[in-house]
Amino acid sequence: MTANFSYLKAxxxxxxxxxxxxxxxxxxxxxxxxxxxxxxDVFRSAKVVSISGxxxxxxxxxxxxxxxxxxxxxxxxxxxxxxAEDRRIREGxxxxxxxxxxxxxxxxxxxGTLGGNLCQKPRCWxxxxxxxxxxxxxxxxxxxxxxxxxxxxxxxDACVYVHPSDCAPALVALGATVGIKSRRDDRSLPLSExxxxxxxxxxxxxxxxxxxxxxxxxxxxxxxNTRSSYRKVRVRGAWDFxxxxxxxxxxxxxxxxxxxxxxxxERARVVLSGVAPVPWQAREAEQILExxxxxxxxxxxxxxxxxxxxxxxxxxxxxxxLLQGLVxxxxxxxxx
Ligand SMILES: Cc1cc2nc3c(=O)[nH]c(=O)nc-3n(C[C@H](O)[C@H](O)[C@H](O)COP(=O)(O)OP(=O)(O)OC[C@H]3O[C@@H](n4cnc5c(N)ncnc54)[C@H](O)[C@@H]3O)c2cc1C
Ligand code: SF4
Numbered sequence: 001m002t003a004n005f006s007y008l009k010a011x012x013x014x015x016x017x018x019x020x021x022x023x024x025x026x027x028x029x030x031x032x033x034x035x036x037x038x039x040x041d042v043f044r045s046a047k048v049v050s051i052s053g054x055x056x057x058x059x060x061x062x063x064x065x066x067x068x069x070x071x072x073x074x075x076x077x078x079x080x081x082x083x084a085e086d087r088r089i090r091e092g093x094x095x096x097x098x099x100x101x102x103x104x105x106x107x108x109x110x111x112g113t114l115g116g117n118l119c120q121k122p123r124c125w126x127x128x129x130x131x132x133x134x135x136x137x138x139x140x141x142x143x144x145x146x147x148x149x150x151x152x153x154x155x156x157d158a159c160v161y162v163h164p165s166d167c168a169p170a171l172v173a174l175g176a177t178v179g180i181k182s183r184r185d186d187r188s189l190p191l192s193e194x195x196x197x198x199x200x201x202x203x204x205x206x207x208x209x210x211x212x213x214x215x216x217x218x219x220x221x222x223x224x225n226t227r228s229s230y231r232k233v234r235v236r237g238a239w240d241f242x243x244x245x246x247x248x249x250x251x252x253x254x255x256x257x258x259x260x261x262x263x264x265x266e267r268a269r270v271v272l273s274g275v276a277p278v279p280w281q282a283r284e285a286e287q288i289l290e291x292x293x294x295x296x297x298x299x300x301x302x303x304x305x306x307x308x309x310x311x312x313x314x315x316x317x318x319x320x321x322l323l324q325g326l327v328x329x330x331x332x333x334x335x336x
Contacts, residue, residue, distance in 0.1 A: 003038040009050045013057075013213065017183045019049045021211030027051060029077060029116040032108050037121055042128055043136070051077065057115070057215060060086055070221035073179075076115025076214045081106070083114055083167070093219055095228035095247045099170035102232060105239045115214045117167045118178070118194070119206060122277075123241055124151070124161040134202045135159050141202075149315040150243070153307075153323075155276035159198035160313060162274050163205070164241050168195070169271040169279040170230045171217060173247035179216035182209060188218070195278035205277075225252040225263065227334045232273060233326055242274030244323040246306075246330050250289070265289045270306060270327065275319060282306040285327065294335035303328035 010016035084100035132138035232245030268289035
């Protein structure tokens, strides 16, 4: 199938949003996901609007204390490789650096952007193949009764795909906010509210309207006693999407020698990947962790809680023990 479309390289954000609002135009950042979708006829578009020339979306800036209490602002066009390598991100937001470093292959990390990673389309093989499934406006989900070994165990309704991003769960765990521009206004919202569950709309993955662009991802300044991490299990070590993954962000009580793994956990964020159509916050696990010291009994109880309520399909029951083991191991690493 040959995809025919006109291509516009926008010279300003205003120009980009103006064109995006017209005739089903699609936004092009690094193109690593979009061009594959157009080539494979996952969807069609008469116009592609590139934002790749908009340098104001490229930098990583430090946000002053007077604004939102400080933190980092990452432009939507910052590449995944730049996110993985940035010293401030590696030191202050380890979960994000670790997540970015396991996205795809080095070539894709050099070309793919953080904004594109958050907005990428589902990897469900029926959706990517020649199937007019529910998410493409059809009547059925072919995965529910089909080949569903890579599909979800939480949050699936009529559509059971898993969100493919590694960076999104890390960013949700770190409390990120996304800045969004449209023709009408600028808005921002917590990334945890950016994604849409199939029960609310099985044809959309995010709350973005067609003329909206993610411009920046803002991270709050972490407190001194915070530790974070991201790890996923995948079929191939070289590159692959998560079978299951977990982003952790734990804030411990105390300071100096009392801080870290020895102190009680004041605040816990446990966000799962590879198991739901959105980055999945394991609230029961968080409740078990908060107020406790991070020892083997607590880690084991939290890992069990992280899989409570899992609703497995015919071929993905293996995800439950895999996830439990992963969460427990990662928690104990942060305790050490
Ligand atoms: C072989 C392969 C393996 C991969 N493995 C992984 C993996 O292991 N983990 C993982 O997390 N990802 C993986 N990916 C996905 C990869 O990370 C994304 O393709 C990439 O991050 C998308 O960035 P991009 O800039 O190329 O986006 P594009 O391809 O340009 O865009 C992707 C989508 O997002 C939209 N979009 C892009 N930027 C914005 C924006 N600023 N505002 C609003 N909408 C926007 C586009 O319209 C499009 O629909 C893989 C991809 C491939 C091809
Ligand atoms: S899981 Fe979702 S994307 Fe996959 S076939 Fe079902 S409806 Fe389509």
